[in-house]
Amino acid sequence: MACFFRRSIAAQLSRICGAQEDVFVPLLSAIPASKKQVIPGLRLTVNSLVKNGTLSPDPDLQTQTERLAKQVKEDGVVEEVVAGRGVINFRINSLLLAEKLLEQLHAEPQSFGVKSEILQNLQKGRTLVEYSSPNIAKKFHAGHLRSTIIGNFIANLKEALGNDVIRVNYLGDWGMQFGLLGAGFLRLGSQEKLRENALQHLFEVYVQVNREAQHDDSVRLAAAEFFRQLEQHDEQALSLWKQFREITVEEYQKIYERLGVSFDHYSGESFHQRQSLEVLKDLRSQGLLKTTEKGTGVIDLSTEGDLSSYATVVRSDGTSLYITRDVAAALDRKERFSFDEMIYVTDKSQSVHFQQLFQILRVMGHHWAEKCVHVPFGLVVGMSSRLGEVVLLEDVLNEARYRMLQNMQEAKTSKELSDPEVVAEQIGVSALIIQDFKGPLISDYKFDWQKVLQAQGDTGVFLQYTHARLCSLLRMQGSGSRAHFNPAHLQDNRSISILQHLLRYDEVLLQSALELQPRHLVNFLTTLSHLASSAHRELQVKGSSAEVAQARLRLFSCTCSVLANGMKILGITPVEKM
Template sequence: MACLFRRAIAEQVSQVLGLPPEKLIPHIHAIQVHRKQDSPDFQLYVNSVPGGQFNAACQMENAQKLASKLAENSVISQIGTGRGSVTFRINRDLLTKTILRKINQDGSSYGMNSELLSNTPRGLTLVEYSSPNIAKKFHVGHLRSTIIGNFIANLKEAVGCKVVRMNYLGDWGFQFGLLGAGFSKYGCEEKLRANPLQHLFEVYVKVSATAEKDEDMKRSAQDFMQRLENGHPQALSLWTHFRDLSIEEYAKVYKRLGVQFDEYSGESFYTEKAQDILKLLKSKEILKTAGDGKIVVDLSEQGDLSTYSTVMRSDGTSLYITRDLAAAIDRMEKYNFDEMIYVIKVKKHILNICLKFWRFLGKNICQHVKFGRVQGMQTRRGDVIFLEDVLDEARSRMLQNMANSETSKKTEDPADTAEKIGIAALIIQDFKGPLLSDYKFQWDQALQSSGDTGVFLQYTHARLHSLLNLWETREKEEFDANCLQDPSVSSTLQHFLRYDEVIHKTLKELQPRYLVSYLMGLGHLANVAHHSLHVKGSSPDVAHARLLFFNSIRVVLANGMRLLGITPLDKM
């Protein structure tokens, strides 16, 4: 594994420079594979060496000077220099045996116990994501929050953190006053049971349009909300009915996406606690009164109210921001988490207030993962509003592609296969670029079987898995490394060396594009190896070694896909 070789390099360099190996290991990087030329495995840039031992103006000279003092051994077969760096090539036989055995032994945990990740905090992480509004269909705008939050939770768990997956629902406010008042006029219990969110959406559209013109309807909505806040049994019963039906419908969509939550929470739980939070903020001297009588949290550095966020209206009523802050503090008391990550589009104000509050407690434990918008996600019927339409469209298009493909294999459940391929296509299309960037979604591009797509990853995994049917001695761990001398093997092994670095960078920045790029590279290397390393017709020893190699690619590919939220397919 990469960390074993980094340590071997670091120990030798440390003897020359008089630095502890631990100081050097983070600066020894696996070199990205060059398909058209042979390259070393690791490099150490001399200017990155701690302690300022080298003159920054003499990079080449420094590299050559350091390289001359190092010696090849049983681990390091070649030492050279690059542009300001010392390069190292690992003994090929040792490299092959070490990496393939390590992947075979570690399986899903491969790369997660690297020394690069040794300083990663492994406490309790609370991730809030998705957070749709109750009684409304799951809008496609929630797709990014849902899959990004799921990815972050997966990644944190993989490196050893305990994770709480939180879905904080928008289940309070004037919209329920409208629904409560409008359901008696426009609602139908039979339609509600048949298609809950669609019918509630239809009722909401009608009652909203009426309330804009009819003051009586608007007052009825306000009256219903007042009864709800006062705990009126009939109003509360109807609200609970809407909420339960909504969560049941959301669970169906989450199941299709392979997303789960440890806890469903919501604004409604914090309506009473909001006043307690205001008292707490006041006791910490965080609250101020603005000129119009509103109670605000001063977010300015100078304390001059140049930037602030309102937490209480001038009439003494709280806002949803107050309820959100109450939720954040309640979570801290309940879970005593080490970090809380918001993967929500509009949480900047909450984050700023939380940061200000936690600073009073000497903590800095809130993070907001921002993301852009998706454009151009349309079905054949026109503009898409709801996520279910997008999932149905992806499944439908993939079923058609599978039917038209001569290489498609028969599966027990073609619709389920098409669903998983379609979801992989959606996730990869979303994760290929920086999360903060807007991007234009293109169906034809996302669903291509070649190129850097989710379909390509699924196809590559399925093809690798199909090779396992030829593996008669898979329980045998020993293999002959001389059977794996092909250049495609060497390139793939070098790519394996980068896996823990990619995980480290992905974890540090919470950007899935690094992992996506790595998996695409691995998929393309697998294709090259598949064309040059034939299994059928080979001797038993050669076939065994090659199948162990191909299975190692499959294991790492599947591990990365699962981190992204993709279910790898064995057949397609």
């Protein structure tokens, strides 16, 4: 609904400056709600008009700002125009703000914000997001949590903004480690133990054979031979590998279900092993593949053509590498899905790998490589449980559920719930996600159970608590669903602060989409929760007159909708009771 107010102000600026209204609409932003001063309105940075050529440069920016501000007329929408330091604040009619914003939110709660004019210039079309991507035959390591929830957020956000999204889980299911595992299993493995606890047994076999390979050449040779047989599709080797893969995917899907994460397409390096041979053939035919003295195949990525920068794409024994299979996967996806952009979500240690991947695609003449993006993230330090250091995601989820259940029982709320364990798990997952999303994704962060599960502050628990309290209020007092309400009853500072903050929702979605960073949405939702919590305490519904109660219920109902919408984009399931 910020669009209505932006359009109105843009119309005036268009008349004054002689440029199209559309020029001004994206330059008008909502004034942040402040505890000290509640100003319902929008703000224009005058320098932005200079940068886009709408205004001529003026050495005295302040004079230019004041001159422009004086030409804007107060009308039914704009009540006051104030020139600040290089900015113009447009105070808007607060009655109109309450009326327009809450009417639209009530009528179309799901589309609020996501259909905004300022989002129209974002690239639409088909977005492919590759995320999670654990290695098969291994338990789901907590290190994959970040890739899983970040990728899920990006896919959710793109989908909410109208993109056709394809969610891909690209499993690490090929490579020399499977030579080690296969050779090790043939000697040390047991089908009986595989039936009892598959991933634990495979993990034990891998650790043992890896240890042996460090000082026994015959083990390394056996591993290389098993992988060579895999590459040549030997029936026995392939059958064993397929068994490992099926067992692992089945186990992973249980974890994904707990996280509320799903995929449209399970892929893996193995799918592209044969295609990687075609890639090498193509590189040779284009004269791009060079052979080093060691016999490895490389692609020159240097600007001078002197091999000062290169990527190795084939081993001396002719077997493919991870990057070769990634090139094959990218080409296959472009042909199969015809994506408009492709986003990879992995930790920052793979940044050079993706730079090389995109360079190889460009060198091969694929200009769509410009639409491929790597979203890197840092490491999590200090995940531990009552049993010691936690490395498995299953343990982390169990720990979050256990601790949250303990907290709920101490608060004596879980007795009212039909399934407290499910609610505890949903809140625990919310807590993990918000803790992870608070800062820049590239940063490492220290994990702290005490901070994660705090009921107060900028936490996932507080978000869920606020949402559940609003749901409870709406259940007991009515949903505020009547067609009409009187905005005159929402002119206090608490109400105006919430309305002004809601005015920013589309800007936050835009910033999140441009940067592919969840922290902007997290900050918005935690601030909204604090504002709603204060309003809930002070703006009584029970005992108020019918008109006042109806207006306040409308405000709380709409706030609840935006909280739920934003949480779902982050990958959080909003709870209605806790």
